Each structure stands twice: as C-alpha cells, then as structure tokens.
Amino acid sequence: MMIWSMTVANDTAQSDKFDYRPTVFLPKTDFPMRAGLPQSEPKRLAIWAEQDIYGQLREARKDAPKFILHDGPPYANGSIHIGHALNKVLKDIVIRSRSMLGFDAPYVPGWDCHGLPIELKVEEQFKKKKQKKEDISDAEFRSACRDYAKGQIDVQREEFKRLGVIGDWDHPYVTMDYRFEANTVREIGRFLENGGLFKGAKPVHWCVSCATALAEAEVEYEDHTSHSIYVKFAAGEDLSDIDAALSGDVSIVIWTTTPWTIPANLAVSVGPAIEYSAVRITDSGDNTNLKVGEILILAEDLRAGVLSAIGAEGEVIARFNGGKLDRRRFRHPYLEQDAPVLVGGHVTLEAGTGAVHTAPGHGQEDYEIGLKYGLPAFNPVGSTGLFDAGTPVVEGRHVYQANAIMVEHLLSCGALLETSEIKHSYPHCWRCHKPLIFRATPQWFISMETNNLRDKALAAISETTWTPEWGENRIRAMVEQRPDWCVSRQRNWGVPITAIRCEACGSHKVTTPAVVEGIAKAVELGGADIWFAHDAAHFLPDGATCPDCGGNAFARETDILDVWFDSGSTHACVLEQREELTSPADLYLEGSDQHRGWFQSSLLESVGTRGRAPFKGVLTHGFVVDKNGNKMSKSKGNVIAPQKIIQQMGADILRLWIASSDYSADIRISDDIIKQLSEAYRRIRNTIRFLLGNLDGFDPAHDAVALSERTPLDQWVMHRLSRLERHVHACNESYQFHRIHQEIHNFCSVDLGGFYLDMIKDRLYCDGADSARRRSARATLYDLADTLTRLIAPLLPFTAEEAWDHLPGSDEKSIHLQSFKPVADSSIDDAAWDRFFAIREQVHTAFDLAKKDKVVGSSVAAAITVPGLDDAFAESVGESWEQLFIVAKVEAGDAITVRAADGIKCPRCWNVGTPADPAHAVHNELCPRCFEVVAD
Structure with missing residues (x-):
C-alpha cells in the first residue's frame, strides 16, 4: 500500500542548505504496522476477561430492547473444527453488531452432552482399562459419560473464546445439568399429557452396529x-x-x-x-x-x-x-x-x-x-x-x-x-457409517397428526423469516413428508422417557402431570440417574392403581430420549428459564443440515407444547469445503484446522475470511484464500494506521470542525463515509456480512487509498499546523478513524480494540461497549464527481505511460494538458486542478498530454514550481506555501 511508504520517502526530504524534516508533520502513532495477532490476541482476551467486558456490556444495555440469538448446542466431543469456527464467528458478528446497533443482545453458549458418541468414547476408555461394559454398573457408566462430557466442554470453551467470541462463558447451558434434565422431563411429560406421545411397534431406522434406533437427523446417505x-x-x-x-x-x-x-x-x-x-x-x-x-x-x-x-x-x-x-x-x-x-x-x-x-x-x-x-x-x-x-x-x-x-x-x-x-444412495448411521436397516420395534413416537402437529408446524414455518429464503421451502418439504418422530433410544447416556406403565394392561395413564412433576423435582436434585436408581413405586403416590384396569403393579420405561429432543427443548429449558433471555428467540443460526436436525426438532417440540415456533427468524449457512469444492476429509488430507490459522495468522484473519464469505452457499477455504484475506486485512489495518498517524496531538474536544466549515473535499469524503455507514447498518440488519467487508475494503482501497488520502497528504504534512485546510482534514480523519473502527468491530474485534486504544479522545471503555453512530452528511453533486473521476482515470493512464517512457518520475513533477475541464467544478470543491490531479501544472488542451514541469523542486514538499524568494539566503528554493510556514 502506498499510503505509508510515501510518507517514509518524505522523511528523507531535505535541502543541502537546511534540514526541513523537523518542519514537516509526518505521521506518528504507536499503532504498529505489523499486527502480530497470534501474540497480541491472547493478551487482549486476558484484559477483556479481567475487565469483564461481557458483564459491562450487559449493564450498559440493560434498558435497551432485547435481541436474542439462541445458540444451537455443539456436541461436547473433540476439539472444534473449521465448521464450528464458521458457526460461532457468524453468531458473534450478529451479537456484536446488534449490540452496537443499540440492542441488549446477551449470548448464552450451550453444549449438547448426551448421546451415543460420548457412550462410545467412554466404552473405549473402559476397554483400555481392560474392563468390559457388562461388568460396569449403569450408574458408573453414566458417571463416566458425565465426566467425559465435562472435560470436552472445557476444551471447546477455550477454543471458542480464542476466536474472540463474546458471551457468558462462565454460565453456559449444558443439557446434562440437573435442572436442564428436569425441564426435559417436564417437556416430554407435556406430550404424554396432550396425547402426542405414544408407544407403538413401527419400523424405524435402526443401526445394528450401535444397537439403537436413529432419528431422521442422524441418518446420512452414502453410496452402497x-x-x-x-x-x-x-x-x-x-x-x-x-x-x-x-x-x-x-x-x-x-x-x-x-x-x-x-x-x-x-x-x-x-x-x-x-x-x-x-x-x-x-x-x-x-x-x-x-x-x-x-x-x-x-x-x-x-x-x-x-x-x-x-x-x-x-x-x-x-x-x-x-x-x-x-x-x-x-x-x-x-x-x-x-x-x-x-x-x-x-x-x-x-x-x-x-x-x-x-x-x-x-x-x-x-x-x-x-x-x-x-x-x-x-x-x-x-x-x-x-x-x-x-x-x-x-x-x-x-x-x-x-x-x-x-x-x-x-x-x-x-x-x-x-x-x-x-x-445407489442408501441410509447409513451418522456415527459408525454402517448401513442401516428399517426394523419394527416397540418405540416411543411423537405423532405428527395428533393435535394437528404437522399442520401447525407448517403454519409456523410460514410465520418465520428464513435467511436465505430458500430455507423455508427446504424445511417445509421435510415437515410435509416426515413420519412420526421416534424419540426413544435403547442406550444408557441420556434423559429417560419418564413414563410408568401398568404391568397388567400396559397403560401409561398412571403417569399423570402430578407424577411427572414429582419426577422432575427429583431429577433437579439428583439428575436423571435418579430414575434408574428406583423402581416405579418410588415415583407414584401410595396406593396408586391403573385408571384402565385397576392394576397395582407398575414398571418404569428404560429407554432414553433422542438427543434431538434434548436440544429441541432448549427453548423451554434455557430461553424460558434464564432471566436475561426471552422466548421465542429472534434468531436461530446453524448450518443447512439443521433443517432436518435442530431447527426441525425445536420447531416440533415448541409447536407441540406451545403452539408456536421457538424462533422468529432462522439463518442458515453452508458447509466449509476445500478450494475445489470438496468436502473436508482427513482421508483426503484437505482439512484445515482453525487452530492452525489462529496460531499462524491470528483469529482476526480467520474471522475476516468468515465475514467475507457468502455463507448462503458452501464456503471455500485454502491456504491461498487465507493469504488473500490477510492482504485485505493489511489494507484495512494500514488505512486505519495512516488515519491514526495523522491525528498525533489531535483533541476532538477542541480540534473538531463542523462539517459545514470543512473544505468541499472533506465534505465529499464525509458524504462517502455517511453512505458507507448507512450501507453497513442495513447489511448488519439483514445479516449480509460479506457485503460489509466488500464495502469497507472498497472504501479503504478506492475512496481513501486511491484518492482522498493522496489528496490531503500535502496539506497534512506541509501546511501550517493551524491552517484551516489542515484542521479540516484532521477533523475529517478523526471521523474516518472513529467510524471505521466502530464498523469493523463486530468483524475484527481484536484489531478494532487495538485501534480504539490509539484513537485520540476515546474513553477508557472498550470499543465493544460503544454503539454505531450515524455520520453527518452534506449535499454532494455525485454526477459532477463521477465526471471528474472518469477524467482522472484517463489522466492516470497517461501518467503510467509517461513514467514508463521516463518522461516524468512522479506526478508532482509533471505538467499536463486536459481537455474539457469544468472550471466550475474545481471552484465548487475549492481545489485547483493542480491539487485535484496532484501535479505541478494543469492547462487546457485538445488531448491529455504529460511532460516534465518547469520550475524548481521545493526541498520541503517536493512540489515543482517557482520559489517564493529566490534571493533568500537560506530558503531560496521553497515554494510560497512552505516559505510562509517555515518563516512562521
């Protein structure tokens, strides 16, 4: 980028007779050119933790309107992969942007902790100890599963925090917590009460390797x-x-x-x-x-x-x-x-x-x-x-x-x-990848027809905002065709189906709402293990008899619940239970596979018990694939771990890749793509560094200049900044984050780096310290730095905080406690500016040829002729044509020509022209502007 390198060249500008360097206002800032993100980001995380930025943000927004993004719980098993990083960073961008839009947007992360994968991991642990599963009590096995899940949560929590994701990490929701398990018992009890839950022998997807029924969301289709x-x-x-x-x-x-x-x-x-x-x-x-x-x-x-x-x-x-x-x-x-x-x-x-x-x-x-x-x-x-x-x-x-x-x-x-x-394509188990069979066994089902669950779910789908829009048709087709929901599993680690049956006639009517509540309260105290520790009579009132046959011998069901019911109940077990949250949520955000998974199980559970969807909006993102569009696979050797990118380049680079990607389709990643994003990051960072460097000594409380009093050129860039801010605002509201990155990068590259900053360097470096032009420019640079730092904060939280620390006048509060703020605008003749930029592009093309032919070395030493100049435009913007084209001389002509300008190169500003006082004993080569500044 030329912004900073040209200032370094200027640093060597001096006369043999006099050292003018101390008289030039070169950029000065402690904001480093090299980010060093892998080293600086962990330190920043420690500061945020010490300052409790999340707690401060909750306090700052306590009276603001709520925006609730509900976290779909990742499974507590293994380190996070690139798909996890994509999902969590997108959520974090939503949370941070909504907070800066003025909402109270708490984020409560969660984990899914029950289910077969954890059981298999624990079985492996026992095998390594030479212990067979049949020799281990159910209570011991379940305890080992709980300990394993807890350890995995701790691993994933630190990895998510390293991504810069802000949230209530000290108080997440966990599906194996006793209170969560108790509320899950209450939720399945609601279906039992309203008749939506029944037991029957129906064919279901069955894995003979795992010896259990599977839900639709646990079925993967592979060639067979x-x-x-x-x-x-x-x-x-x-x-x-x-x-x-x-x-x-x-x-x-x-x-x-x-x-x-x-x-x-x-x-x-x-x-x-x-x-x-x-x-x-x-x-x-x-x-x-x-x-x-x-x-x-x-x-x-x-x-x-x-x-x-x-x-x-x-x-x-x-x-x-x-x-x-x-x-x-x-x-x-x-x-x-x-x-x-x-x-x-x-x-x-x-x-x-x-x-x-x-x-x-x-x-x-x-x-x-x-x-x-x-x-x-x-x-x-x-x-x-x-x-x-x-x-x-x-x-x-x-x-x-x-x-x-x-x-x-x-x-x-x-x-x-x-x-x-x-x-052909054939159903396989999502865990062991073995072919499945359809097998009729006694299972528990939630009926899609009882209580009109299917029709109500379809109506709720229509009332939900889907991003992208095709998500609605996708889930609608699935709900229209899906069979009854098989919610029972023949495993150990999970929330039990807390139904009690009559041994004489098989009726479950003895499991009244009062009995379910008693079971739930017991689970709150001792966890779901309490169900397996006692016989059925323990949970029934004395003298209980079967309402259907009068029998008095009862047995408890031993199947556990489908883990999709666990996660589908989070709206009830989390949103309705935590004071800072509300239900329904404003947004659920997960990968496109969750149309048949969490989105659908949450929808059916909520509609079946509340008569409405648990969400107002649903955002879907694609999967991460390699540069050729292939699925990530260890066997193919094309897996890119987020930890590797963070260690080598920093979390903000990974976040920029995510923010720059159109998540509505599958997202490609490769070393080359990440390298390109690091270049885009460098452009944004160096632009902010240039802005900060030229604000040395600036005090916004005393040095501010009203927009109406600034130069037309500064008003033009403020107009562009205002448009950028409005566009980013709209993109944040519609979750179009890749367009935010495009607009910010384009603004830094074209509007600033390609024009405005080049235009004002001369006045920033060489005008008098208190000249009106320089004061106007510096006030504008402050607004640019302040606004850009706010706009990038949801995308690049580490870099934004670092820039905020170096911004003059910023208070001690974190950038992440701030809000977006509108940028003052003024009336600009965009059509006239467009005509100027079209001519300027032609002039630059002529410059390139002239430099190649060694006619001139730089634009400031050139004289040009340009046809069709609109003098009224130059007058309206308060700049000479020489200043607008950054050349020594501009004349009207029939064609664009470039030649070396006549005159002497000013040793202070390097502009070519006529010295102010050729006879001066010391400053005889200075141009009039520099002569006046130095004389003062």
Whole structure:
C-alpha cells in the first residue's frame, strides 16, 4: 500500500542548505504496522476477561430492547473444527453488531452432552482399562459419560473464546445439568399429557452396529452396493374372473434391493390406477426359473425393461388396472403363507416392476399400507442384526449375510428371475457409517397428526423469516413428508422417557402431570440417574392403581430420549428459564443440515407444547469445503484446522475470511484464500494506521470542525463515509456480512487509498499546523478513524480494540461497549464527481505511460494538458486542478498530454514550481506555501 511508504520517502526530504524534516508533520502513532495477532490476541482476551467486558456490556444495555440469538448446542466431543469456527464467528458478528446497533443482545453458549458418541468414547476408555461394559454398573457408566462430557466442554470453551467470541462463558447451558434434565422431563411429560406421545411397534431406522434406533437427523446417505432381484410370487387362487386369459401358471413379479427382507414379506402392493399387463412368455432364453407359456403380471410401462432384464420375450394377453388385484391371493416364494395384493398410492413407475414386495416390519410405506389392511409389523430381526430363532433359511444369520443367502435360496426354489448388483444412495448411521436397516420395534413416537402437529408446524414455518429464503421451502418439504418422530433410544447416556406403565394392561395413564412433576423435582436434585436408581413405586403416590384396569403393579420405561429432543427443548429449558433471555428467540443460526436436525426438532417440540415456533427468524449457512469444492476429509488430507490459522495468522484473519464469505452457499477455504484475506486485512489495518498517524496531538474536544466549515473535499469524503455507514447498518440488519467487508475494503482501497488520502497528504504534512485546510482534514480523519473502527468491530474485534486504544479522545471503555453512530452528511453533486473521476482515470493512464517512457518520475513533477475541464467544478470543491490531479501544472488542451514541469523542486514538499524568494539566503528554493510556514 502506498499510503505509508510515501510518507517514509518524505522523511528523507531535505535541502543541502537546511534540514526541513523537523518542519514537516509526518505521521506518528504507536499503532504498529505489523499486527502480530497470534501474540497480541491472547493478551487482549486476558484484559477483556479481567475487565469483564461481557458483564459491562450487559449493564450498559440493560434498558435497551432485547435481541436474542439462541445458540444451537455443539456436541461436547473433540476439539472444534473449521465448521464450528464458521458457526460461532457468524453468531458473534450478529451479537456484536446488534449490540452496537443499540440492542441488549446477551449470548448464552450451550453444549449438547448426551448421546451415543460420548457412550462410545467412554466404552473405549473402559476397554483400555481392560474392563468390559457388562461388568460396569449403569450408574458408573453414566458417571463416566458425565465426566467425559465435562472435560470436552472445557476444551471447546477455550477454543471458542480464542476466536474472540463474546458471551457468558462462565454460565453456559449444558443439557446434562440437573435442572436442564428436569425441564426435559417436564417437556416430554407435556406430550404424554396432550396425547402426542405414544408407544407403538413401527419400523424405524435402526443401526445394528450401535444397537439403537436413529432419528431422521442422524441418518446420512452414502453410496452402497446392493443385490437387485426380480422374484415371482405365484398366484394362490384362480384369477380368471379378472380376465379369462389369467388362467394357468400365473405369477406377479416384484423387484427389490433388500433381499434380506423377503423372510418378513407379508404382501405385494400395486398402484390402483397403474395399468398392468398379463404377459405370456414366448421365449424364456437361458432363464432356468422361467418356462414358455407361464404368465407374468407386470406394469405395462415397465414391461419391456423387465423382460429385457430377465432375458425373456412374451406377448400381452390381457390388461387391467391395479385396483382389480385388490386382496387377491398370491403366495410367498418359499414360505407356506399367503402374500395378498394390497392397493396403495405409494407404488410408482420410477423403477422395478410396478409390484412392490411388502414387509410392514421393514419399511415406513410398507407399514402404513399394512396398517390399512390390518397386517402386523412383523420383524424377525434382533437388535444386533441377527435373525430370530425359527426364521426359515436365515435363522441366526446376520442381515449383512442374508442378502447372498436369500439370492441363493430364491434361485434354488425357482422364484428368482434375475439378480445383479446396483449402486445407489442408501441410509447409513451418522456415527459408525454402517448401513442401516428399517426394523419394527416397540418405540416411543411423537405423532405428527395428533393435535394437528404437522399442520401447525407448517403454519409456523410460514410465520418465520428464513435467511436465505430458500430455507423455508427446504424445511417445509421435510415437515410435509416426515413420519412420526421416534424419540426413544435403547442406550444408557441420556434423559429417560419418564413414563410408568401398568404391568397388567400396559397403560401409561398412571403417569399423570402430578407424577411427572414429582419426577422432575427429583431429577433437579439428583439428575436423571435418579430414575434408574428406583423402581416405579418410588415415583407414584401410595396406593396408586391403573385408571384402565385397576392394576397395582407398575414398571418404569428404560429407554432414553433422542438427543434431538434434548436440544429441541432448549427453548423451554434455557430461553424460558434464564432471566436475561426471552422466548421465542429472534434468531436461530446453524448450518443447512439443521433443517432436518435442530431447527426441525425445536420447531416440533415448541409447536407441540406451545403452539408456536421457538424462533422468529432462522439463518442458515453452508458447509466449509476445500478450494475445489470438496468436502473436508482427513482421508483426503484437505482439512484445515482453525487452530492452525489462529496460531499462524491470528483469529482476526480467520474471522475476516468468515465475514467475507457468502455463507448462503458452501464456503471455500485454502491456504491461498487465507493469504488473500490477510492482504485485505493489511489494507484495512494500514488505512486505519495512516488515519491514526495523522491525528498525533489531535483533541476532538477542541480540534473538531463542523462539517459545514470543512473544505468541499472533506465534505465529499464525509458524504462517502455517511453512505458507507448507512450501507453497513442495513447489511448488519439483514445479516449480509460479506457485503460489509466488500464495502469497507472498497472504501479503504478506492475512496481513501486511491484518492482522498493522496489528496490531503500535502496539506497534512506541509501546511501550517493551524491552517484551516489542515484542521479540516484532521477533523475529517478523526471521523474516518472513529467510524471505521466502530464498523469493523463486530468483524475484527481484536484489531478494532487495538485501534480504539490509539484513537485520540476515546474513553477508557472498550470499543465493544460503544454503539454505531450515524455520520453527518452534506449535499454532494455525485454526477459532477463521477465526471471528474472518469477524467482522472484517463489522466492516470497517461501518467503510467509517461513514467514508463521516463518522461516524468512522479506526478508532482509533471505538467499536463486536459481537455474539457469544468472550471466550475474545481471552484465548487475549492481545489485547483493542480491539487485535484496532484501535479505541478494543469492547462487546457485538445488531448491529455504529460511532460516534465518547469520550475524548481521545493526541498520541503517536493512540489515543482517557482520559489517564493529566490534571493533568500537560506530558503531560496521553497515554494510560497512552505516559505510562509517555515518563516512562521
């Protein structure tokens, strides 16, 4: 940047006869050129902690209107990664900017502490001690989980604080705190009371490796190779009444990519309006399980593809819609049981045969159509993926092995028509990354239909402000399609589902609101462990009986709650509990994956218990990817840790990368990108340093100059500053932080560095100390420094505080206790200035050529001719054309020309011109302005 280097050159300006350096007002400041952020930032954090800046800010804003950003809790496991840094810094920018906009914007960070990942980490710890999990009591195991989570919170807390994130770090919310657990008990009790919570055997995503059910938000889709099979289900009755041609050897053909579910088949589903064809085989090719003359029922639109796949040819002998097959009896391919035809709208023509193998215990749509027809949710698979004893063909075998076994058995029994492998997107466990299965087990669900939860949630979505706007459609589609929320888990570490059931009839009605409150109060004193330490009678009043059957023997449920219910309850357990917070929150801010995670669980929990969303607005950011747009992965070696950037360059550089990024899409990061941002940082920092350097000795209380009394040039830059401040204000309100960075950087580079600061150097350095022009310029520089420091404070808190410390007249209070303030503006003829800048650009192009040809060495030694000069403009801005173009001489001409100026170079200011007094014994080379200053 030229601003500072030119002043250094000026420092050497002197005459052989006289040393003029002491007479020149060169910049002077202790604000260093080199930031040294990795070393200075920790010291600054220590000062903020000692001064309790967060507490001071709360006191300063105690009577201001509230703005509540509610922290989505990160999981307490492992050091933070670059995605954590992105999320927390964006939140911090929101909090800091809203505070400076005049709001009381408290920030209470939180942590999610229950769940499987912590259990697995603790299991590893016990294994290292040669202790098996079955030899450890549940109480000891849960205590170890609590200790592990606490240690992880301490690690992450320090890493978040190192990012410069301001908040109530000494009093965060933690989902394993006793009071939080107690309020979670109260929240699930609300659903039990209003009928929204029920227990039923429905198929859910199940991880056989982790041996637990999973929520939708815990499912990741990855590529997986499955067996694809076409299987015949033979007709178990005469179908000639549908069409006379349907006589003889008739089968309906299904296609599936989960052969392991064939043992659980109870039916075949068809589409009511789909046209089906009866195809008589005329050529079976090499297919040993197909013979000429037999009849296959296939969807007409898929007929040709299926025949090609099974290597056969045939003729259509009849057509009919699926509705005519309703409840017709077909047979399981190898079990002695019927597989009736069910008619359902879930059957499509996207792939397969138009007939769907239906196992109600292993699929949501299968379950729903089975429920309609009264079929049970039959599931022969145990929790670890082994088939139950007595299951034909696959007894005791694992589901991962069953695919190949089924293929071989179906081939041998004559039902398999074709098999191949298909690569497709398949659900996997978010923790162990193993393929999932759908498995019907007794689970607790929150109904999407009871109390109109789905419709109410959709209405709440419409009433919420979504940033970016596409977030609304994304979550709306998910809520419209989602099944009932499975909230039970078969693990140890979590808040229990505190329901008590009658051992005689299974009713849970004995768990009244009064009983739930009693349990919650016990949990407040002893934590969730208290539930597992006592039997059901401990939590019931003496003499309690079942309202349904009168039984008096009870048992407590042992499942724990889905951790998404924990975090989804934070609006109730945090926002409604802490005095400084309010509910609903003004903003939830998380990554785009939380449309199916925290945003959705919070929405459903709040709507289900309060009838409204827990938020007024939701902001979504993308994921961090490498420079090529690839997902961060240790195996790819493209992971960039925030700790590394902070150690090498400082947190403010990392924050500037975040602030400069358009978070509405995925955000790229690389060493080169960070290096570019460090250059942008240097531009902003050196601009502020130049401003501060020229304010040495300035006292805003005595040296201020009213805007109306400043030079037109200073009024112009104040006009630009006012526009910048208004734009930043609007961007802060709309969370467009990358535009703030763009505008500030552009202002520093173009308006200041590219024009204004060059224009005023001469008067700052060489005018008399109290000249009107210099006083006007210095008052303007103060306003520039003051405003820019405030504007960058939410983005670059460390640098802003450092600059504030060096700003003349700033009080001892931190910049982060200040507010944004509007900048005074004046009427400016923007069109006239635009015409001037267009001419100036042409002049600069001519200068570049002249310098290249060695016609002139610098602009101050040049004489130029310029056509079409608007003298009225120069007069209106109070500057000569020489001053506006920073040259020795400007003349009117037909074209832009550049030549060396006539005259003598002033040894003090280096301008070329005629000396004031050529005959003076000492100062004979000084220009008139410098002669007057030196003489004084």
